[in-house]
Amino acid sequence: MKDQEITVTLTQTKKEKLPADQLVFGKTFTDHMFIMDYSTENGWYDPRIVPYQKISLDPSTMIFHYGQSVFEGLKAYYSQDGKIQLFRPEKNFERMNRSNDRLCIPPVDEEFVLKALKELIVVDQDWIPTAEGTSLYIRPFIISTEPYLGVSPSEHYKFMIIMSPVGSYYKEGINPVKIHVENEYVRAAAGGTGKAKTGGNYAASLRAQANAEEKGYSQVLWLDAKEKKYIEEVGSMNIFFKIDGEVHTPVLNESILEGVTRNSTIQLLKHWGINVVERKISVEEIYEAHAAGKLEEAFGTGTAAVISPVGELFWNDHQIVINDGKTGEISKKLYDTITGIQTGKVEDPFGWVVEVGEKQETVQSK
Structure with missing residues (x-):
């Protein structure tokens, strides 16, 4: 070849x-x-x-x-x-x-x-x-x-x-997006094709995506197929949460796509001395962190949008407004740094x- x-x-x-x-x-x-x-x-x-x-x-x-x-x-x-x-x-x-x-x-x-x-x-x-x-x-x-x-x-x-x-x-550009948490449909399950980048995964997401857009939301946040409890990923990106000073993201499994921008984000955050925790995260935990005033930021990572701040999550009739609907400090720094490296404006240490x-x-x- x-x-x-x-x-x-x-x-x-x-x-x-x-x-x-x-x-x-x-x-x-x-x-x-x-x-x-x-x-x-x-x-x-x-x-x-x-x-x-x-x-x-x-x-x-x-x-x-x-x-x-x-x-x-x-x-x-x-x-x-x-x-x-x-x-x-x-x-x-x-x-x-x-x-x-x-x-x-x-x-x-x-x-x-x-x-x-x-x-x-x-x-x-x-x-x-x-x-x-x-x-x-x-x-x-x-x-x-x-x-x-x-x-x-x-x-x-x-x-x-x-x-x-x-x-x-x-x-919306770098401005925060609104995301609907999906409780009815599932995108992928353990043993399926969720961690592969194949067209069928995206076909399975279309009905939920259309429903979310009708309600004024840009994307869908998917939960696990078995319990519909644990956060997996957004339709076009992986998801991160800054909770009480630490950044948390769902641990990779058979139904989460391993994003290149996700990997780059984790490396950058650790390079900056910010603790990153990869683990199972329930949507109820995110709701409780917000209620306690500990949910400081949320953002998605992906090739298309690079870094997409999340200004609102809608789950079980709960409107979770994050950081007053504004772009957070970490989200902005990540976006500026990754796009800066991509275009040669920022030094590439990696x-x-x-x-x-x-x-x-x-x-x-x-």
Whole structure:
């Protein structure tokens, strides 16, 4: 795999780019995409960068019927000195292979797909926005492509990377969001696919998410499937609580996705000398901490929003307003530091940043 040449076919018709203030998350896509195919006979083969395009699949293709898919999300940024930077991309491809294993999808060569991603970014480097708070969102994903109606792992797959220039994930920006605690539906259970990044997990969340939005809440906070008592994660992010000077977050289990930003946040907090406790946390405990005046902050972490302060939780008809609905000190410091590291404004003491290169002339077709 490592020795395979990535062929490049450049588009003859470039798309018009939107101004930064008109970017909507996940609506606009760059001129090119990366594709490679898999078969049991050939392994992963034919890696190529091609113009962004539709794909054609047989109606019996297994992805439509059995949902065998995984995906990732990461971002590229321009630094202040003109370099293109990625933030811990190796962690995303490590997690993709963990998801692949759970979904019976063949692993990808992590080093090779990172190389492919870098080449794709160079081809579409002019799509990386430079305005404050913007970035180039990157979506690697794999789908099963064998035309067969049978419940078994596919023998054919496509790995693709598409990219989208984005502004802030939430219309509220860094301002606190309101979150509804879900008591009826469950997203994932022990032994299921909760810790894999697969499309079915998100399909299972849609009804609760729609209900929450109807009530004026941006996201859903999920509880454990067995007792509906312990906090797990928010739809698009992991969750943290600052209680009486300490930061607490749910301990990872089989139904919580291991977030890259979650891991980075824990490392940063410990670097600053703040005690971080990973444990089971009941929603009732959060309610009681708020009633006692000990719940000082809450915030979510994820690639899309980075750090998202939580200003309100709604649980069992209880409106839990946190920090008077304002962004907390730790949330703001984390956001400024992580985004600063990502864009080169803040020193990176952990070696998290991976440079793609400096702005350069577009590569030619091979």
